[in-house]
Amino acid sequence: MEYQDILSKRKEILSRPVHPIPADKLASERKLYYEQNKRSLEIFEKAKSIIPGGVQHNLSQNKPFPLAMDRGKGYKVWDVDGNVYIDYLMCGAPIILGHSYEPLDEKIIEIIREKGPASGLTSEYELLAAQEIINHMPGVEMVRFLQSGTEADMAAIRIARAFTGKLKIIKIGGSYHGWSDQMVYSIHIPGTGSLESKGIPAECFAHIIDVAPNDFDALEKAFKDNKDKGGVAGIIVEPIGGESGAHPVHPDWNKTIRKLCDQHESLLIFDEVVTGFRLDMGGAQKYYNIMPDLTVLGKIITHGYPSSGAVAGRKDVMSACSGGLGEKVFVGGTLAANPISMAACYYALKLMVEHDAVGKATAYANRITKALNDLFATRSELGFFVYNFGPIIHYMTTAFFSFNLTQPDAFTQILTRKQVADDYQLVTMTHGLCTLAGTRMYTCMQHDDEALKKTLEIWEYLLSLIPKS
Numbered sequence: 001m002e003y004q005d006i007l008s009k010r011k012e013i014l015s016r017p018v019h020p021i022p023a024d025k026l027a028s029e030r031k032l033y034y035e036q037n038k039r040s041l042e043i044f045e046k047a048k049s050i051i052p053g054g055v056q057h058n059l060s061q062n063k064p065f066p067l068a069m070d071r072g073k074g075y076k077v078w079d080v081d082g083n084v085y086i087d088y089l090m091c092g093a094p095i096i097l098g099h100s101y102e103p104l105d106e107k108i109i110e111i112i113r114e115k116g117p118a119s120g121l122t123s124e125y126e127l128l129a130a131q132e133i134i135n136h137m138p139g140v141e142m143v144r145f146l147q148s149g150t151e152a153d154m155a156a157i158r159i160a161r162a163f164t165g166k167l168k169i170i171k172i173g174g175s176y177h178g179w180s181d182q183m184v185y186s187i188h189i190p191g192t193g194s195l196e197s198k199g200i201p202a203e204c205f206a207h208i209i210d211v212a213p214n215d216f217d218a219l220e221k222a223f224k225d226n227k228d229k230g231g232v233a234g235i236i237v238e239p240i241g242g243e244s245g246a247h248p249v250h251p252d253w254n255k256t257i258r259k260l261c262d263q264h265e266s267l268l269i270f271d272e273v274v275t276g277f278r279l280d281m282g283g284a285q286k287y288y289n290i291m292p293d294l295t296v297l298g299k300i301i302t303h304g305y306p307s308s309g310a311v312a313g314r315k316d317v318m319s320a321c322s323g324g325l326g327e328k329v330f331v332g333g334t335l336a337a338n339p340i341s342m343a344a345c346y347y348a349l350k351l352m353v354e355h356d357a358v359g360k361a362t363a364y365a366n367r368i369t370k371a372l373n374d375l376f377a378t379r380s381e382l383g384f385f386v387y388n389f390g391p392i393i394h395y396m397t398t399a400f401f402s403f404n405l406t407q408p409d410a411f412t413q414i415l416t417r418k419q420v421a422d423d424y425q426l427v428t429m430t431h432g433l434c435t436l437a438g439t440r441m442y443t444c445m446q447h448d449d450e451a452l453k454k455t456l457e458i459w460e461y462l463l464s465l466i467p468k469s
């Protein structure tokens, strides 16, 4: 779907009231959720006393309580109560070959048996993994492995400052670059500033410039206005738009950013934690043919195996990480680049190429996007719609992410809209669909006709609960 179409459909949803599930029907769905997830509830009740909030990630599925998963295979996951789900969470994007993909798992098991998990010293797999990334990503000449996307984002902005000798980092509202002190600013919804986390001193944001997505004038002004205030070291962006495209970007947005970076001798940092090896084996940089100076990678590079993050890019820029005391940027981690993660990276990328994982996951995503839009067209008064960037699918039902904060009732509206979207998610989850945040679906190369049929049935069921107006 074209950018302008997405915007006008989104505007349409935002101009209308939401369409809640009637209270009696919602109560039956909640009852069913509780009935069929007794073991998950038990685990959650115990977890709450020893794990804050009962979950390990603030972004985990947790309404009305989180479901504990037992195992995954292909495109399915099973919870501890034995319920099965068509999985579109895919661990939050890393899984594209399918869950428990044997050819990959066998390699890792072999390494654990024969070599052990980590020695803290260099292994040959580092070289293999780095070379494999370099082979695919046109903007990458050197790679430093870290342990998460968050760490890699932290490293990228540090390297940008060290390389350019400048101070400011531009961040685009609504985008997510992990949870480090400087980056938890205007996440999820543009303009929300430091709202999402306590415990971060305001000083941490002193050199972060928050620019709203697609605000070309503000972007240019940010570069110009900060010229004599330390200068802009770099701009960090999710190339398909904040929240992996939930805030889609104008077709000229990335090109303009590249141009401004060149004009102002600032670095362009592409956060490709989601787009790398999912949108394209060469990432968004290849897909859009726009070269960043630094690339942030994570998640998918180890295909679900732990310790997954890397900062990568041009040789001269990345060389800032080497050198003697006082000359280099300090980055690293005890378990970073351990042989298991590195082997997972090397073999996963090889297998993705061998099986055309991106091509297959994209083909399915295109089909399900069209099928859902056809289904939603039968209830056009709801305004629901779906769009995708390859195997990254967004569905908009209440568009709570996009509500304009300058409207007087913004917070009430956002919370109401979020609640209705959560209620929809409760229904889809109860009936066997696992998605991300009730707004997103990631596909893998194994999603098939059966998955498509079942997905449509569940959505049809959800629509049947929403009264016709």
Ligand SMILES: Cc1ncc(COP(=O)(O)O)c(C=O)c1O
Pocket (backbone or CB within 6 Å): 092, 147, 148, 149, 150, 151, 153, 176, 177, 178, 179, 238, 244, 271, 272, 273, 274, 298, 299, 308, 309
């Ligand atoms: C674009 C983007 N950057 C960075 C991160 C942070 O990665 P991690 O969860 O590995 O710290 C995420 C995680 O969802 C992400 O989507």
